[in-house]
Amino acid sequence: MLGTVAPLQANLSTVLVQIVILSSLYALVALGFTLIFGVGGVLNLAHGANITIGAFVAFVVSSQMGYGGFVGLAAAFVLTGLLSGAYYLGLIKRIQDEPIMVMIITLVTAVAVEEVIRFVYGSQPKVLTLLSGRVNIGGSTVTFTQLVAFALSALLIVGMFAFVNYTRQGKALLATSMSHKGAALVGIEANRINLLVWVGAGALAGAAGVFLGSIQGASWAMGRAPLVLSFSIVVLGGIGSIRGSVLGAFVVGTLEILTVQYVDSSLTGLTPLLVLVAVLLLRPEGLFGRELVEA
Amino acid sequence: MSEDTASGRITEEGGRSLPSVPGRYVVGIVGLLLLALLPLLANMELGLGVPGVFVFVVDDLFLLHLTTALYFGMFAMSWDTVSGYTGQISFGHGLFFAVGAYTSALLNLGYGIDPILSIPAGIVLAAVAGIVIGVPALRLRGPYLSLVTLVAPLILLQLFIFRSDVFGGELGLRNPENFLGFGVNDAAIVYYIALGLFVAIMALLLVVTRSDAGRVFTAIREDEDAVSSVGINPAKFKIFAFVLSAAIGGLAGAMYVHTPVGGPTPTELMSTTVNVEVIIAAVLGGMGTIVGAAIGGIFVGIVPQLLDSSGWIIPGFLPVVGGTPVADIDFLIFAVITLFLLYVLPGGILRAVIRNGRRVRNSRRGDDGVATDGGQSERVFTRVLRGWREKRRGDDDE
Numbered sequence: 001m002l003g004t005v006a007p008l009q010a011n012l013s014t015v016l017v018q019i020v021i022l023s024s025l026y027a028l029v030a031l032g033f034t035l036i037f038g039v040g041g042v043l044n045l046a047h048g049a050n051i052t053i054g055a056f057v058a059f060v061v062s063s064q065m066g067y068g069g070f071v072g073l074a075a076a077f078v079l080t081g082l083l084s085g086a087y088y089l090g091l092i093k094r095i096q097d098e099p100i101m102v103m104i105i106t107l108v109t110a111v112a113v114e115e116v117i118r119f120v121y122g123s124q125p126k127v128l129t130l131l132s133g134r135v136n137i138g139g140s141t142v143t144f145t146q147l148v149a150f151a152l153s154a155l156l157i158v159g160m161f162a163f164v165n166y167t168r169q170g171k172a173l174l175a176t177s178m179s180h181k182g183a184a185l186v187g188i189e190a191n192r193i194n195l196l197v198w199v200g201a202g203a204l205a206g207a208a209g210v211f212l213g214s215i216q217g218a219s220w221a222m223g224r225a226p227l228v229l230s231f232s233i234v235v236l237g238g239i240g241s242i243r244g245s246v247l248g249a250f251v252v253g254t255l256e257i258l259t260v261q262y263v264d265s266s267l268t269g270l271t272p273l274l275v276l277v278a279v280l281l282l283r284p285e286g287l288f289g290r291e292l293v294e295a
Numbered sequence: 296m297s298e299d300t301a302s303g304r305i306t307e308e309g310g311r312s313l314p315s316v317p318g319r320y321v322v323g324i325v326g327l328l329l330l331a332l333l334p335l336l337a338n339m340e341l342g343l344g345v346p347g348v349f350v351f352v353v354d355d356l357f358l359l360h361l362t363t364a365l366y367f368g369m370f371a372m373s374w375d376t377v378s379g380y381t382g383q384i385s386f387g388h389g390l391f392f393a394v395g396a397y398t399s400a401l402l403n404l405g406y407g408i409d410p411i412l413s414i415p416a417g418i419v420l421a422a423v424a425g426i427v428i429g430v431p432a433l434r435l436r437g438p439y440l441s442l443v444t445l446v447a448p449l450i451l452l453q454l455f456i457f458r459s460d461v462f463g464g465e466l467g468l469r470n471p472e473n474f475l476g477f478g479v480n481d482a483a484i485v486y487y488i489a490l491g492l493f494v495a496i497m498a499l500l501l502v503v504t505r506s507d508a509g510r511v512f513t514a515i516r517e518d519e520d521a522v523s524s525v526g527i528n529p530a531k532f533k534i535f536a537f538v539l540s541a542a543i544g545g546l547a548g549a550m551y552v553h554t555p556v557g558g559p560t561p562t563e564l565m566s567t568t569v570n571v572e573v574i575i576a577a578v579l580g581g582m583g584t585i586v587g588a589a590i591g592g593i594f595v596g597i598v599p600q601l602l603d604s605s606g607w608i609i610p611g612f613l614p615v616v617g618g619t620p621v622a623d624i625d626f627l628i629f630a631v632i633t634l635f636l637l638y639v640l641p642g643g644i645l646r647a648v649i650r651n652g653r654r655v656r657n658s659r660r661g662d663d664g665v666a667t668d669g670g671q672s673e674r675v676f677t678r679v680l681r682g683w684r685e686k687r688r689g690d691d692d693e
Contacts, residue, residue, distance in 0.1 A: 043438050047302050091638070099438060100384050101637075106580055107571050115627035136628070224567075228449065231442050259339050270453040273446050281431055 015141035016211035017194060021146050021152040023253030028102040028208040029226045030233040030245040032201025038177040038199045038240025042099050042288055046087070047230065048203055048223025049113040054080045054206025055115055055222060059126050069130040069214070073152075076206040084202020085106030087194055092198070110223070125217030128210065149211035151179065156204060175198065177240050225269075232276035238286030247287060251275070255286060303347055322652075323586065330490055334483040336360060355482035362482075363556045364519065364596025365489040369496050369547035370569075371592030372585055376500055377540035378574075379531055379583035382516030383432055386445035388544060388573050389565030393451060395407035395421040395463065395545025396552040400559040403471035409476045414549040420547020422538050428536030433530050437462045455561065467560025470665060474553040485554055490548055493589070500585045503539065513583070523537055575633050581643025590645060597633070599625045 029051065036044045054076040061070030087109070095101045131144040163169035176183040176193045192197060212222060233252050237244025255271045279286065374388045398415035402408045406418075428447060432440050455462035462468070477484045503509055511532045514522045524530045548564055551557040563569065573594050580591025602625040640647045 025602065039439070043441065071517070101578075103384070103438075103441065103572055104571075105634065105637060108575060108630050108637070111568070111571065111629040112627060112634065115630060119624050119627060154398070185477070232445065233441060264457075267453070267459055268648070270450065273450045275448070275454065276446055277443060280435060280439055284435055284439055 003151045004289060010141065017140050017142055017253050020259060021142075021150045023142075023250040024157070025151050025208055025211055026152045026226070026229055026233055026253050027246045027249035028204055028211075030230040030237075030249050031157065031242060032204040033227075033230045033240065034234045034237070034240055034245045035107040035173075035177075035197045036201050037234065039173060039231075040041075040096055040194050042092070042096060042102040043152075044198075044201070045103055045227065046110040046113070047201065048082050048227030049086055049110040049211060050202050050205035050224055051209035051223040052113065052117055052218075052220060054209030055128060055218035056121060057206065057211075058062050058210040058213065059218050064126070067130075072128075073130065073207065073210045075201050076210045078281060080206025083201030084205075085199035087202075088195055090151040093194075096193035097195065103197050110227075114135055114220050114223070121220065123220060125222075127211075127220040128213040128218050130210070141207070141219070145211075145214045149215065152207065153211065153242060154209060157246060159203070160200070169196065228269075229272055232279075235286055236279050237278055240289040241286070241288040244286055244288035265281045310454070315631070316359045323626045325607075327494065330361075333361070333488075334486060350620060355479075358482040358486045359556050360597060360600045361593075362486050362489045362554060363600070364593045365486075365493045365575065366493045366547055366554075366557065367572075367588045367596035368592030369493055370573050371580070371588040371595070372496060372500055372543060373540045373544035373547060373575045374573045375582065375585055375588035376543065379577055379585075379588065380504055380512035380516060381536045383533060383536070384441050384444075384574075385428075385540075386441050386574070387428075387448040388540075389570045390420045390444075390448040390451055390552070391424055391544035392548030393448065393559075393561070393565035394424045394541075394548070394561050395562050396548035396557075397455075397468070398545075399549035400468050400471040400552050401461075402554040403553075404468060410472055411542070411548075413471075413551070414474075414546070416543045418542050419548035421548070422542040425538040425541025426534065429534045432537065433533060445570075447497045448570060449567075452561055452565060463559075465561055467562070470555075471552055473555060474550065474596050475631070479554075479555040485556070487549075488556070492547070496547070497585060497589055500543070506586055508532065508535065516583070575637075579633060579636055579644060579647035582586050582646050584643070587643050587645035588683065594644075595629075602628055629672070666670075 007251055029047070032050070033044060033047045035049070036042065057071035058069075058076040058080050060072075061075040062069050067075075079121050091105060091109075092102060095105065095192065127142075130288055131148055134141050134143045135147065136142075162170075164173055172183065172188045173193050173196065175186070176190050180190055183193075208226070209218075209223070212218075216222070229252060233248035234245055235248075236251060237246070237248030252272045252275065255275065259265075259267050259271045319598050349540045360426070369387065370392055372609055374385065378388075395414075395417035397417075398420045399410065399413040402413035402416055403410055428444060429444060435443060453463075456464045472484075474488065477488070511522065511529075515532060516525075519529050522532075552559045553565075557563055573592075575617065576591035576595040577588040578591070579594065580589065581587025636644070
């Protein structure tokens with residue numbers, strides 16, 4: 001489904017490298033999605049739109065304004081985060097107790113964002129450059145872009161993990177996702193945590209958008225496939241679990257690459273979806289998830 | 296969706312101005328009559344009296360557009376039966392439309408079976424699909440169920456792409472025979488068939504949802520445990536809702552591909568856009584009302600087409616989009632209108648209209664104090680303003 005997928009019958013090390021790179025990108029996307037669900041109990045279907053916005057912010061800043069790839073990446077990270085936060089405050093906050101309404105509104109928003117981007121930038125994919133050049137790792141060629149995408153994704157994921165587990169704000173976030181009432185009792189303001197999570201999720205998705213865009217090109221509908229994949233990843237890992245979504249991302253990434261390599265490339269989109277259905281039917285709470293508690 | 300449908304009927308009893316039929320029924324019947332009389336206005340120009348402003352001609356093309364919108368209304372009603380009433384939100388109702396449509400089209404194209412026989416086959420298979428989706432739905436709740444339903448049509452689409460030789464892949468199949476042979480040249484008849492089916496489906500669903508079964512559906516939405524506690528098996532009713540909804544969706548889908556306006560393609564029947572538009576239609580019109588879904592469906596079906604053929608140009612003073620034809624960004628405008636409507640009328644158009652109609656009538660009779668819905672309803676605008684004021688003051692008391 002993505003441009004990172006290696007040609008058929010590549011050797012084992014290439015396959016492994018592709019799996020690691022692709023999976024870390026997926027994990028980055030799925031993390032924000034899972035956090036919003038874990039804390040707020042709502043599915044943010046506009047998460048894919050964050051990816052697209054991130055990629056196009058980077059495109060404007062780095063290519064059109066000429067500030068270079070990394071400034072573009074930083075701008076995408078910050079701006080998408082702010083936009084996501086503003087979106088939460090302006091629209092989602094007043095309906096956050098109605099998960100159905102949130103799903104519908106975020107879906108419509110995603111459609112509107114896609115249409116705006118298609119209207120302004122056209123339907124042709126835009127080239128987004130982060131770095132040029134390539135390097136040889138263990139007998140397989142990897143572009144610098146892929147390498148940087150992997151390194152920064154890993155860094156962001158580790159950072160997120162550290163933030164959630166070792167800072168006061170992060171612990172408050174965990175507490176809110178475990179029990180709203182309990183968190184409120186010890187003086188944690190759920191709305192502030194929600195805002196924090198939406199900003200964080202937006203920023204992560206924005207960065208993921210830049211990486212995806214620099215690997216496969218930035219286009220108006222680029223957020224859709226990662227969003228659908230995040231469903232599988234997040235459900236597989238257990239909704240709301242960070243560990244779970246990283247593991248889920250690796251399972252889904254591996255399955256995708258293996259399907260392309262050894263089965264049939266026209267089945268790429270199918271495997272993660274089948275995994276999703278199987279997990280939902282056999283173990284609905286996922287690998288590391290808790291049972292869905294009614295608020 | 297905090298408002299319940301039942302209260303609409305209970306409060307209705309006390310609030311009617313005349314001892315005869317409630318006003319909204321009159322409005323509904325007049326609306327249907329208008330739809331029925333539309334073909335008689337052939338080639339007349341309708342407008343607001345000002346030349347060149349919002350003038351459209353009731354020609355064959357318009358009737359065909361309206362036919363599409365009617366089928367969309369049927370899709371929305373079938374969604375409303377299961378999701379609006381039992382609260383099992385399906386994000387992939389296109390699956391049922393597609394199963395019905397593809398079954399009928401394949402039977403017709405491959406084996407030359409007449410649509411009269413192939414359409415029932417489509418209904419049956421769609422009902423089976425309803426069981427296939429409905430049974431897992433018993434185990435899953437809330438967002439988990441939504442995910443399964445969201446993904447089911449994607450899986451079907453992947454299968455269609457994988458076996459493109461049979462299912463035509465992303466491009467779909469070619470158009471099967473028209474129902475009873477009425478094609479583009481019989482636009483009025485095609486339209487009347489759609490309208491007849493529309494009314495029949497609406498009547499059937501109204502009867503079911505206003506029966507005891509419908510009451511159980513609503514109860515499942517509000518509190519499933521309470522339903523079990525009085526000895527009613529929610530699983531049975533959920534499956535029934537799914538199968539009924541799937542069969543109706545399959546019927547509408549199958550009929551749709553046998554018209555000159557629709558064909559068995561994924562974009563028309565089961566793409567994510569269709570699935571979303573169906574939900575938008577029902578929520579916009581009013582979830583859990585059937586009539587609301589029907590109105591919303593026609594609205595969603597016809598607005599983009601009207602925008603498309605209007606030939607308007609966005610005024611140049613607007614940023615970014617200024618100076619472009621409306622037709623280029625019809626879907627964007629539609630999404631923005633929808634967002635706005637959802638924001639100001641969370642309960643849907645139908646509920647807002649009924650509530651406001653009641654308020655107008657009451658104030659005309661001068662007994663504003665005895666508003667039937669337990670209090671005086673406010674204008675939408677006032678409500679939004681109040682909401683913003685409250686937000687500025689801060690709402691820590693949640």
